[in-house]
Amino acid sequence: MITIKQASLLVAVGAMLAPAAVFAVEQDTRDVVKDSQSNVITSTDGNCVRTQWTGKSDDCTGEAKLGRHDIRSRLSKEDRTVYFDFNKSTLNSKEKAKLDEVSRIILDSKEVESVDIVGYADEIGTSSYNKRLSLHRASTVKAYLASKGLKTRNVRVEGLGASNSVTHCDKKLARKELISCLAADRRVEIELNVTH
Numbered sequence: 001m002i003t004i005k006q007a008s009l010l011v012a013v014g015a016m017l018a019p020a021a022v023f024a025v026e027q028d029t030r031d032v033v034k035d036s037q038s039n040v041i042t043s044t045d046g047n048c049v050r051t052q053w054t055g056k057s058d059d060c061t062g063e064a065k066l067g068r069h070d071i072r073s074r075l076s077k078e079d080r081t082v083y084f085d086f087n088k089s090t091l092n093s094k095e096k097a098k099l100d101e102v103s104r105i106i107l108d109s110k111e112v113e114s115v116d117i118v119g120y121a122d123e124i125g126t127s128s129y130n131k132r133l134s135l136h137r138a139s140t141v142k143a144y145l146a147s148k149g150l151k152t153r154n155v156r157v158e159g160l161g162a163s164n165s166v167t168h169c170d171k172k173l174a175r176k177e178l179i180s181c182l183a184a185d186r187r188v189e190i191e192l193n194v195t196h
Helices: 004-022 093-108 127-147 175-181
Strands: 025-027 033-035 081-083 112-119 155-159 187-194
Touching: 081 093, 093 127, 112 127, 127 155, 127 187
Parallel strands: 112 155
Antiparallel strands: 025 033, 081 187, 112 187
């Protein structure tokens, strides 16, 4: 017969082991932490969780494939946002480089089912003009990603004009300063729809 003290000890040991079974991780010989399905565990910044920093190679270098939960952590919202110059819908070299990385990660990923590309404009100009401009910006991003191999049948494009502003600018600013202040509103956001 088990005493109360022995039963308490068994309950305590079971409670300590249960989380370990659910969140089991193993140490790879290459210093990368993996979960029980052998997926590499990454931080919210998309970096590999390591047990040591002395490993010379691991699953996070080279042509490593992303796990199902990794694509969004590898591409933050800022990584998936492309900015445009005032009254323009052409990409500059900095934004092309950003899209090159986005397309590479999307194409390497097997869990991205579709992509939504949504364009925005700042508040300067008429509503109808800004809606057209934002759609042109989104279409420019779609065309660039298509040139990198992204399948266009899985891409939705939308232009929302000056809606969803992310800036807070004083309307009394001189035009040049207002244009500068509103820069973050002249953007295209890329949303990844992934398998569950």
